[in-house]
Amino acid sequence: MIDDPRARTAVRQAVSVSVATGLYGVSFGALAVAAGLSLPQTIALSALMFSGGSQFAFIGVLGAGGTPLAAVATAGLLGARNALYGVRVAPLLGATGWRRPLAAHLTIDESTAVGTAQPTPLANRAGFWWTGIGVFVAWNACTVAGAVLGDxxxxxxxxxxxxxxPAAFLALVWPRLAGRTAQLTALAAVVVALGLTPITPPGVGVLAAALVAVVIGWTRPQTPRQQAAADLREVS
Amino acid sequence: MSTGTMTWLALLAASGVVFALKLVGHLVPEHWLADPRVARTASLVTVALLAALVAVQTLTSGYHVVLDARLPALVVAAVALALRAPFIVVVIAAAATAAGLRALG
Structure with a gap:
């Protein structure tokens, strides 16, 4: 079915990434129900939002009693990195027509990582599409299983x-903590979020922490080499 | 408006925002986001949000900073991550720690 050996390698990677990510969909489903979402809402969230970090943040803010607006803002800010992924994968895919919004919906950490890591254009495309579709199927199926189990x-x-x-969030942030600037940002975010907890509605402290990152990212000088290293980590 | 309806509206709005961001990346010319500060800031915003969520979900309850079984559970999760355990193992280890400590009283 797939003749190109490098495309076959990409598909193999896509399948293993899909299975691993799907398993973490089980925990998402269970946690969404625990946070107070109904079964249909949990299923809709995985199908429509389809971005793990944003989904966990959305249910996290709502579950902690935050306002719907704070939940939307936090999920949106966490989804901002997907825009940068789109910029990277769009030229590799060359998708047109209805494939373009589909490719956009499937643009997440995993599909970008597998897609961009391949050595040939054919393998790039195979890696992106197989990972995107594979994770989508596994993630949504496992979300249902987790939600039913959690219920x-x-x-x-x-x-x-x-x-x-919080352990899930820690696992998501862990690979991004290499490098001084990231560590400093994480520490500042923790201090700001906890400091604002007694005086602001739930969810606001987390959003304020994002502002800290904007200030640090925009003002702190960084050499091109450090930037290249940070970019690599971003998608690995 | 009921809580359920509010949740549905928030869910649809947030999904729309997340999809719009994905689509923007596919539609804008590449050089628009070429400034390295944009990429770095986006990456740091992700770090900050996740770190803040870890702190708030481990150490707070409503308007209060509290210490309970969630903190040792997070320490166990950190150890599991340092040992390169897979995601699902990290999450289960943390849950089991908190559940175990509470069962012990």
């Missing part, structure tokens, strides 16, 4: 699900 479990605190959510 059956009852009180989420008994199973430590309230601790599973």
């Amino acid at each position: 059956a479990l009852g009180d989420p605190r008994r199973y430590g699900l309230d601790a599973a959510a």
